[in-house]
Amino acid sequence: MTDSLFSVVLLLSLAVLFVVVAKQLRLPSLLAYLAIGLIVGPYGFGLLAESEEASHFAEFGVVFLMFSIGLEFSLARLKAMHRLVFGLGGAQVGVTLVGTTLVTILYYGQDWRIGLAVGAACAMSSTAIVSKLLSERLELHSQPGRQTMAVLLFQDLAVVPLLIIIPALAADAKGMAGAISMALGQAALALAAMILVGQRLMRRWFDAVARQKSPELFMLSVLWIVIGLSALTAWAGLSLALGAFIGGMLISETLYRHQVEADIRPFRDVLLGLFFVTIGMLLDLHFVLQNLPAVLLALALLVLAKGGIVFLITLLMRNSPEVGARTAIQLAQAGEFGFVLLELARDNKLLPTDVFQVTMAAMLLSMFIAPLLIGQAGRWSKHLSRQEWSDRTRMIHEVAVHAMGIEQHVILCGFGRTGQSVARFLDLESIPFIALDVDEARIRQAVEAGENVVYGNADRREILKAAGLDRARALVVTYADLPATEKVLHLVRELRPDMPIIVRAQDDLHLEHLKSLGATEVIPEVLEGSLMLAAQTLTQLGVPVERALEQVREVRAHRYTALRAFYRGESDRLQRISQEKLACVIEQQAYAVGRSLAELDLGRFGVELEALRRHRVRDEAPLPETVVQPEDVLILVGTSEALSAAMHFILDGK
Template sequence: MPAALQSLLVLLASAVAALALARVLRLPSMLAYLSVGIALGPHGAAYFAENEQVSSVAEFGIVFLMFSIGLEFSLSRLKAMRHMVFGLGAAQLLVTLAGTMAVTIFFYGQEWRVGFAIGAACAMSSTAIVAKLLSERLELHSRPGQQTMAVLLFQDLAVAPLLIVLAALGKGPEALAETLTLAMAQTVLVLAVIVLVGQRLIRRWFDLVAGHKSPELFMLNVLLVVVGLSLATSAAGLSLALGAFLGGMLIAETPYRHQVEADIRPFRDVLLGLFFVTVGMMLDLGFVLAHLPQVLMALALFIGAKGGLMLLLTLLLRNPLDVGLRTAAQLAQAGEFGLVLLQLASDSRLLPADAFQVTIAAMLLSMFLAPFLIARAAHVGKRLSGSEFAHRAEAIHDIAVHAMDIREHVIVCGYGRTGQSVARFLSREQIPFIALDIDTQRFRQAQDEGENVVFGAADRREVLMAAGIARARAVVITYAEQPATEAVLDLLRSVRPEVPVIVRTQDDTQIDRLKSLGATEVVPEVVEGSLMLAAHTLSQLGVPIERAIQQVRATRAERYASLRAFYRSESDRQRDRQSADGDALRRQIPERLSVVVEAQSYAVGRSLADLDLGRFGVSVDALRRGGVRGDDPDPATRVLGADVLVLVGATENLSRAEQLLHAGPV
């Protein structure tokens, strides 16, 4: 067996075993990968020697992670978060850098360049660890999660300038000004070209690729964009990760964001695991044991000082104590880019060997402790406040205002595609509803459309009370994540156990558990999809549509107890119902897209009839102007700047219609 293949087999077997053990012990998968690196690396069993090829492949794990984060932080969202990113983020980096420099210079007697190098490395936090943990804990969009991601985002943006500065410091103080000026000019030029030109090209390019309707071609195109932009920024002297992040932000402005995110997830997780293996290889346990007092002191100073400074900054911004504590804990560890900066400083001979070893040991140990520290801070934070929303009087007040004038309403938990579909049916029957969602982009879009949607997590008692659970007629839970659904059910059982609760689930394996938790009815998507697929198949094979629908109805009657009487009685209306179901077989559920018309857009001054969006298979469901929403606008209505058009149609058709509204015929 070739040596490379044998090494790969050992690595995969070790990773599988460690990951399985971590799952059994309910530990983060990151710890499993780090343990494999320590055990098999040059400082452990020495089965693997850390080499440039392994590190290069592992670096693409960070590239794909940054691309995924870019998908979450679109240009519009980055603009909306600019105060937090460039305010709190810049403050964290500068304060940590200055504090570390002061300790290094005054307490350890090192020169300022050494202090700057160590401070720059220590200021970084782990995007890989924190983003993955927050995603697993469903806390990316919580207040501590948003503050943490804003700081991490600024750190990621600051990596490129810091790399430039450290490289310049390694060449000597005399060349510093010239090197920095040239590098900064190059950075601004490259970023301007990618953002300004790429924003116009990426949508048209993806429209062209998606038009071929080939999943293989689409996936290859995504990989091309990720790798191509990463190498473009790398060739310009910037980091690979920065190019990937910008690519993610550009694609986030297109309708293909969710599909792209699903396609790259397997690549991201596998390569990111390999990155953590290489990080584990860097930890020399022999050195740690030989210099244990120094390493522990550095570790305590690192986590305590960095976390303390972050806590102070968040409290100065008038955050509640529990939010500040959780944000500080999520940023108190070292980061993967910090290791890169420290390695560069060592290669540039800015750091003494002992200082390098102690610092990197403390940084790696802090990354090991990060999952436990974050979990502990979340537990303490909940005990301090009982709820993150307990201190958010303004948010709770906003929810209460929206629910104040409605009674006998439905609370829709989650306003994604399923929640929007439910809301449309409720609106047609003139049944009042209030929807809760924590996706900021979806929340803003719904508000632009004038929908009764508020920002709030349904698993919080205060939010449900403000949404009027005491007088609600029913609750619909549309979450795709099982833990989130169970959390809401558990809360509803204690707040108002008699209220009817209809739950969406992926398949029928969790029906019994969800009903035991208080669900009145559980609708499995897989079952509904299979029923419609079977009906289509029978119809295409020549079976009369009435007979196919009858089988579908019989199956539904067996599965949905609350609708059994409907399916098995009222024979005088059966033919009408069968006809409605037959029409449903021939009709696709459309997508919705809100388009904000800019002052320079092609559509300004033209009537809806002139635009003729119907040729794309797209209809204008509503027009919102000056805070007033009008449904089914007259075709003679002329479009003005700042209008919001709510379009309905297939995804690919919506993209063409939006392009026409902004740029005109192509």
Template sequence: MPHDATTTLQSVLVLLGAAVFAVALFRSLRLPPLLAYLLVGMLAGPHALGWIPNSEDTRYLAEFGVVFLMFSIGLEFSLPQLKAMRGVVFGLGSAQVLVTLALVLVAALLFGHSWQAGVAMGGVMALSSTAIVSKMMTERLELQSRHGRLVIGVLLFQDLAVVPLLILLPALSATGDDLAGVIGMVFLKAAVLLFGLLYLGQRLMRPWFHWVARRKSSELFMLNVLLVTLGLAYLTSLAGLSLALGAFLAGMLISETEYRYQVEADIQPFRDVLLGLFFVTVGMLLDLRTVAANLGWVVFVLLGLVLGKGAIVALLSRLFRHDISVSLRTGLFLAQAGEFGFVLLTLANDGGLLPLYVAQIVLAAMLLSMLAAPFLLHHSGAIVSRLCRNDWNYRALELHEIVVKSAGTEGHVIVCGYGRSGQNLSRFLSLEEIPFFALDLDPQRVRAAAAAGENVVYGDASRREVLMAAGIQRARAVVVSYADTASALKVLHQVHELRPDLPVVVRTLDDSDLGKLQQAGAAEVVPEVLEGSLMLASHALMLLGVPLAHVLRRIREVRSQRYGLFRGVFRGEAESGLEEHEQPRLSSVALGDKAAAIGKTLAELELDSLLVEITAIRRRGIRGLEPSPDTKLMAGDVLVLLGTADDLVQAESKLLQG
């Protein structure tokens, strides 16, 4: 094997090994993978350990990472969403980008740099990280909050602002006296090209993809996606513009077709791998010796970036008449640098717009701001509460509305989430005349449901004060109707602290987090995959000629084995004629300090003589099914009993009074 090929393969292996380890570590710490790639580049690059050479081949591959990044952004670009949020996008979003760019430009001129360098640095620092912010907002269920909608609107405009900046920065690196003419010509070419591609592309893209899709070949479909993406990138590069701009346009054109989601799934492996390589090369640019020599400037730029941009966003949000607590949260969420900033910094560096030491200082400050972002966002609520007394007023008003609406409810079910599952559950509860009180984080859904007379309010069920305002002390049960394990665990923790005897039913997508939720105290975990597979099996068996009674018996057997709370409920046809009061039901009994059953074993209690079964015991938040007869009861235990109403009364009396 030639020496060059061996060296290249060695570099690739080092890169892959370091990336796998770093990404696995960062995912376990619940940090964005792009930070792992940046760290790999910093450590393995030519300025640190020197494992990976900063070669032309590596940078060329990384440029394809930028192409696929911009393509995926164009693919996710939604004209309906842009239209729906146009007030925030073109109001607060445009103001934030323009004000940030202008202030950085003024600061650059004051420190003796050229206005071209100031524009480049302003464009770089005006952008925030869509990847970090959207991921954390999704995890924290804040996408539909008031500050969440502002953050998403600003990020949308920042994505749009990348397009003119991609055109402008290469033009600023041109030499000569007629710089204004060069910039004007570049934008004129870009305008003609954009108009031609968008006008003709919209008419050609859909029929072309129809023709390719009718061939029914996944290989051909993938080749076509690559052809369109790289073809438009090449076309813009021929016009003297960047490859990334063409890729963005390709994504925009495909997003208007019905093949958008298929393309997104097909392109993801290429995008993630090449994008990871791009961030590795960005990390390789960082010279730790230069950073150490200019550490004071790095800290200064970092503070200016985080505090300055956060303050700009907060002040502009106040000017647009948003509450101060909402404005401060929006500023904290947008205070960091963004991944597109690295793209622009690379363009500025390649064009010689920034001195080498300045590029190193800005790059180091951007990396540190992104490393600090997850921690800043995680503690944003506490920071705002300390800075702003109005935040408590906002929360008090929210809680007051919940208290007012729940005041007249007794023995109700608290439904966490009012999506499809929550609404269907509420209909069943209404049919059985069981009162319910629903909490949801989607303001539009809450308004629509409240207008229809439903008992629904805006509130985060994972917050202790919200559950108390919803009347958890008077409730009969809690149901988490959305499939979000992290949020469900928070709800379970709060319910266990407030009402350890209260049963909680949790919905999940599958069984992957079953044990975790049961240990947290869930009375039952209902996975969608299991219920879907049972319905699928029942329909298939009946179509194959299996008698209906036999199919129902099989389904009952599976459910009785899987769902602890259904044991005894699906015992067969013998129970079908029982009166309502004779039907077995569940009841939770909490053993206080003076309960008669404390210190006794289940065998000594002889509850089976009362025809009552102990199906589960929750102790210190941990739930155990099918407890053994020699289990000794302790103060604080919560027993889940199964029996008829009359038998349950006698069993509860025996447990508590002896």
């Protein structure tokens, strides 16, 4: 018991220390966990030994990681990016597998199965490192960024069959083909059964759980699904991770996907951290130092060859050399799933010890140098490619078309929940607006609902000009991204020094800084939330409502320089504005087709029919006898639970 307690205290202490250092150096936390494993493992200072219990907990880290990948899986996103995902991503993984296998056979003289296992591990790139760095540099939606994310998406999908194939490679040569076919067949049957049976059950189950309004029950349900489906696939002779992936994929089709992702994140991060600690413990530093030339050669092959493969494929797909180089550098490192596949091959005795140690050392080094390489790639690529110019020109044209014919309008930077709330206020006062956003799914929903929303980065000079900045009345920044907000403020103050700029902030920490950059007013969410909390507390304690609201008004009037007038209290209209909006597209087989609005009686679900769009014509007050037709768009307003219930009734009649 004393040894176990010492191990827990030691791991927690080192985790806190190393993660703090990693955050200070702007490095991903997983590198800190790997470093901890190197230090405390039997090949480091020997402070901890490998244990079966730790390995089991670490395996659940992989389970929750695969569950998260399933949550992010979207058929709509996959369909929209299918050319990049299956073209560029499939080519990268396939060529890397074949190339590594050939090098292993011809240069190292090893068995082809070893080459295939090593190639599978090296084909993966780090989603955690790359997405974090691209997001910080606001490059996720650039041409190289989109291509990189498409490849990472394919790699995530490729892990599923690779988790099945690698154990099958350990079978005898004669029975290998049968073992692989059997494993893939079992996986296909499990996948089909779970999807066919589970998709509708999952949605109904979470609807029922959500109606109980119990966070405890919701969390228990999530854990039950993750562990239960993992156990089912394990009993079928497949991996735990496959069941977790299927569970995440089923939940991704419901409205509860984001809540589930937020709830499981603590479990995933802690258990995944333990997994990377156990991975670090497997690395023999003494062996690595003795075989440093071999490790450095493997590192060069991994980074240069993998990057070269991506570069050539992007050129064949008619990208410019600049775009190809940036995409290649962003993918030229190992990834989290690479370690999963490498350890799986080791556990199935596919890899000799020397091959395992050299490969893992090269993968670790590639991840440590990835932030430096990606940072330098941005500095090296000073000139935009022709394709980027083409994409930017197309974006500017789209924004200009949407802004054509409006003036004295408001430019909304971002159209999330905050942007939509501001837009509803503007609609009530008949003030025109144009909203800029980079979330394609959100834009598609907004356009279906008849909103003036267009794809565009608000932190680009030409986009703001195309949105009619010179004739606009005001600009509102509705997202809490500090670097992007700083860029917007700098550009707007340069182009329109007189324009009012209202900025959303998460708290008061950067309030004065944003005002010094030119923000007319900064609205911190923490302040507004605390004011309403204080008002509710006072009223519950018996203070008259008028006096409580008067105190809130005084604080607001003192706090906001531009709003000295009377603040209205809460009303039905404000409550409506705080609700969500959903554009429900009626499919051919939907239950609502052929039924009138009166028959549907959507009001009983607690939602309001704001409008009906038919053939791009918006009817703000459709008659109760209006019969719903295929391809109609019903624009509904209500809480997320009410919208979910109404949408299921519209589509399924239940």
